[in-house]
Amino acid sequence: MSAATIHESAIATDATRTPWHARLALRFENRDARTVLVHRAHEGPLVVQKPLYPEGDAVCQCIVIHPPGGIAGGDRLELDIEAGAGALTQLTTPGAAKWYRAGGYASSAQTSIRAQAGALVEWMPQGNIVFRGAQARAGLQVDLHGDAVYIGWDVMCLGRTASAEIFDAGTWRQQVDVRRDAALIWSERAVVTGAAPSLNSLSGLNGAPVFGTLVAVADVIDDALLAACRGTAPLSGDGVVTRFPRVLVARYRGHASAAAHAWFAALWSLLRPALAGRPAIPPRIWTT
Numbered sequence: 236m237s238a239a240t241i242h243e244s245a246i247a248t249d250a251t252r253t254p255w256h257a258r259l260a261l262r263f264e265n266r267d268a269r270t271v272l273v274h275r276a277h278e279g280p281l282v283v284q285k286p287l288y289p290e291g292d293a294v295c296q297c298i299v300i301h302p303p304g305g306i307a308g309g310d311r312l313e314l315d316i317e318a319g320a321g322a323l324t325q326l327t328t329p330g331a332a333k334w335y336r337a338g339g340y341a342s343s344a345q346t347s348i349r350a351q352a353g354a355l356v357e358w359m360p361q362g363n364i365v366f367r368g369a370q371a372r373a374g375l376q377v378d379l380h381g382d383a384v385y386i387g388w389d390v391m392c393l394g395r396t397a398s399a400e401i402f403d404a405g406t407w408r409q410q411v412d413v414r415r416d417a418a419l420i421w422s423e424r425a426v427v428t429g430a431a432p433s434l435n436s437l438s439g440l441n442g443a444p445v446f447g448t449l450v451a452v453a454d455v456i457d458d459a460l461l462a463a464c465r466g467t468a469p470l471s472g473d474g475v476v477t478r479f480p481r482v483l484v485a486r487y488r489g490h491a492s493a494a495a496h497a498w499f500a501a502l503w504s505l506l507r508p509a510l511a512g513r514p515a516i517p518p519r520i521w522t523t
Contacts, residue, residue, distance in 0.1 A: 251404065254309025254340065257281035258331040263295055265321035265353075268458070281312055285482040288517055290502035294323040298365045298520055299360070305333035308340035309372065315347045325512070328517050331392070331492065332360070336368035337405065344370040352381025353443040357512045359503070361446070361521070362390035362492050365407050367400050367429065372408040379415045382454050384510050386503060390487070390495045391449035393427065393434075413452055413482070421450060440488055443472065447495045449485040451501055453510040456483050460509045467505065469498035476502070496521075 257279030264273045271293035276284065280302045287296040299314065306312065318324050334342060350356045356377075364488065365371055377385050393402035408429050413421040425482075433439030440446060456478055464476045472489015485502055487495040504515035 245337050254307070254342075255279050255303065256311045257301070257477040258313040258315070259283065259450065260317075261297065261326075262319070263322040263324045263354075265323075270322045270324055272297065279324065281314065284431070285392040288343065289365060289519065290513070292413045294325055294355075294513070296325045296327075296518060297489075298518075299326055299328050301332065302327075302355055304330075305335050306344065306371070307335045308337035308342055310342045312344040312486040313347075314345070316349070316358070317357060318348075318350040318356050320351040322351075322354040323355040323513075325462065326359070327520060328360040329520055331362040331364050331390075331513040334363060334365045334369040334371040334407075336366050337370035341370040341372060343374070346376070348375075348385065348387075350377075350379050350383035350385060352383060355513075356383070356387075357503075357507075358385075358387035359499075359518075360389065362392065362496065364392045364395060365402065365404055365405065367404055369405040369407070371406070372410075374410045375412070377452070378417075379413070381416070385413070385450070385452040385505055386464070386495060386510065387451075388447060388449040388485075388499045388503075390445065390492055390499070391427075392492050393440075393444045396444050396490070401430050402427075402434070405515045411448075411450070413450065415452070421452070421479065421484070421513050429514045441487045442488055445472070445492050445495055447487045449483075449487075449499045451483040451510060452481060452507045454481060456481065459482075460505065461522045463505050464502050467498070467501050470494050472498075474498055475509065 259277045262274035272286045283297045335441040394400040409425040435442050471494045478484045507515040
């Protein structure tokens with residue numbers, strides 16, 4: 236029996252468990268062409284370790300860590316990221332977040348990102364595994380100012396596919412809002428319910444347990460970049476790329492989280508040089 240299974244079982248049987256409410260706030264500033272983490276505050280089990288500079292001084296990379304390794308019923312996580320003018324920051328996670336069976340209590344994770352003119356924020360977590368019976372809610376709010384650039388993605392796996400678990404009970408809710416100078420430029424809501432017809436319909440997930448979305452926001456997303464992204468296909472599953480005014484959206488649907496991540500990383504390797512003027516150097520944590 237895995238540690239995750241033991242943890243889930245304990246949650247389901249322990250009616251006295253106290254949910255974790257965790258919050259992490261980070262602020263980055265550009266100081267003499269070096270992006271510096273100038274403010275770091277956390278409450279509960281949500282932290283970052285030492286800021287990393289794998290590309291030199293310009294880009295500050297942080298790995299957001301949730302030490303419990305999973306989000307149980309009643310847990311609430313809040314991540315607040317602010318990038319000052321000209322600050323370049325990249326954030327990722329060491330592994331997929333596990334959303335455990337609810338045990339009668341809903342859980343949530345809310346991420347808020349603010350970026351000033353000239354800033355770049357990349358939010359590229361390593362996905363979510365939504366256990367059967369989870370009652371989960373995830374929210375992302377991005378507020379950009381001036382010519383700030385945002386590139387981010389999320390990947391969901393419904394059920395523990397390695398254990399042949401089917402997501403036939405539970406709910407996954409997701410809300411994403413992106414604003415540029417206070418004007419809403421991208422917004423979507425998603426509700427996925429266990430055993431819903433949309434899980435197997437051709438217009439829905441078509442039986443695929445994995446789905447994900449990449450969003451890139453910049454002042455200019457030209458025809459050549461759009462064509463290059465559309466010319467890059469996932470190794471397995473379905474992928475589609477759409478352009479809206481100042482927003483590029485890529486959708487994945489398939490049977491493997493690894494294929495979704497590999498495709499999004501390939502798109503990122505095209506988007507980052509074009510939108511941020513920097514080569515795409517993958518975080519080392521992705522291969523460890």
